[in-house]
Amino acid sequence: MKDKIKGISLTWLSKVDLSNLNSGEGGSNYIDVxxxxxxxxxxxxxxxxAMRHYIKSAIRRLGAEGCIxxxxxxxxxxxxxxxxxxxxxxxxxKAKSGAETRxxxxxxxxxxxxxxxxxxxTVDFLTRKKYKGEKYIGDIVHVELAHNLYRCGIxxxxxxxxxxxxxxxxxxxxxxKEYGGIDQAKIRIKLLLRALLYLTEASKQSRLLTDFxxxxxxxxxQKHFSNRIQKxxxxxxxxxxxxxxxxxxINDLKFDDNIIIVGxxxxxxxxxxxxxxxxxxxDIPIFSxxxxxxxxxxxxxxxxISR
Ligand SMILES: [Zn+2]
Numbered sequence: 529m530k531d532k533i534k535g536i537s538l539t540w541l542s543k544v545d546l547s548n549l550n551s552g553e554g555g556s557n558y559i560d561v562x563x564x565x566x567x568x569x570x571x572x573x574x575x576x577x578a579m580r581h582y583i584k585s586a587i588r589r590l591g592a593e594g595c596i597x598x599x600x601x602x603x604x605x606x607x608x609x610x611x612x613x614x615x616x617x618x619x620x621x622k623a624k625s626g627a628e629t630r631x632x633x634x635x636x637x638x639x640x641x642x643x644x645x646x647x648x649x650t651v652d653f654l655t656r657k658k659y660k661g662e663k664y665i666g667d668i669v670h671v672e673l674a675h676n677l678y679r680c681g682i683x684x685x686x687x688x689x690x691x692x693x694x695x696x697x698x699x700x701x702x703x704x705k706e707y708g709g710i711d712q713a714k715i716r717i718k719l720l721l722r723a724l725l726y727l728t729e730a731s732k733q734s735r736l737l738t739d740f741x742x743x744x745x746x747x748x749x750q751k752h753f754s755n756r757i758q759k760x761x762x763x764x765x766x767x768x769x770x771x772x773x774x775x776x777x778i779n780d781l782k783f784d785d786n787i788i789i790v791g792x793x794x795x796x797x798x799x800x801x802x803x804x805x806x807x808x809x810x811d812i813p814i815f816s817x818x819x820x821x822x823x824x825x826x827x828x829x830x831x832x833i834s835r
Pocket of ligand 1: 610611613614
């Protein structure tokens with residue numbers, strides 16, 4: 529490959545059983561599922577902010593040094609030593625000069641539920657005991673729980689990992705300031721990729737134990753930073769991928785000589801043989817989701833990334 533890799537993009541589907549991964553506004557005795565409307569039908573979603581929180585927690589669980597927010601809601605802002613501030617950026621208000629800001633080189637999508645909510649939901653309840661007067665009284669709290677297939681994605685702007693673009697206004701150009709170089713950037717991107725296999729911090733886990741890691745995963749190593757792959761996975765009906773769209777986007781990305789790796793857990797979606805045929809025709813290897821991430825990590829060690 530002559531051109532250097534400028535971006536890595538991932539999109540994936542994750543099938544979850546009854547869960548309330550991200551609560552809406554609800555009320556004190558009613559915990560709803562965060563939802564949006566499309567064509568006047570409700571669908572559940574998990575906000576991009578919650579997804580970022582889950583990924584950051586997974587990175588720390590892998591043993592990486594990374595700050596948490598202080599009581600003012602600020603991180604350490606040390607790009608050199610903190611993987612969290614490096615990958616996810618920050619915005620910290622500063623007296624007189626506005627804010628100290630780092631735009632996140634890692635972009636995270638909300639996780640979008642692909643099935644209508646009203647066909648896949650129940651309302652459970654739990655009791656919350658309070659001591660009042662001389663006795664305990666029980667409060668009933670209702671919790672919406674939904675089954676769904678979620679689509680999520682991240683996109684990594686490699687040029688700005690462990691580096692920062694600084695505008696030089698006197699010479700009217702942008703300069704790149706390094707905070708650890710390409711070797712450190714690769715180490716951090718590898719941790720980020722592996723963290724996607726360990727997303728365990730979603731809400732309500734004490735009662736609902738959800739596996740929210742990728743079941744069907746497409747990873748692209750791209751010569752141009754773009755988010756095109758995020759539109760590859762859409763559902764036509766229950767467990768049925770829109771294969772025409774999938775093939776069209778895969779072909780466009782292959783046309784640009786990007787490298788594509790796929791991970792697939794059997795029986796996540798129907799028509800697996802047709803999906804395999806589309807991928808084999810484009811010489812795209814298919815692994816399990818775990819192996820696909822490990823193959824991406826190996827590839828990242830070998831390739832040249834762009835600065
Ligand atoms: Zn930090």
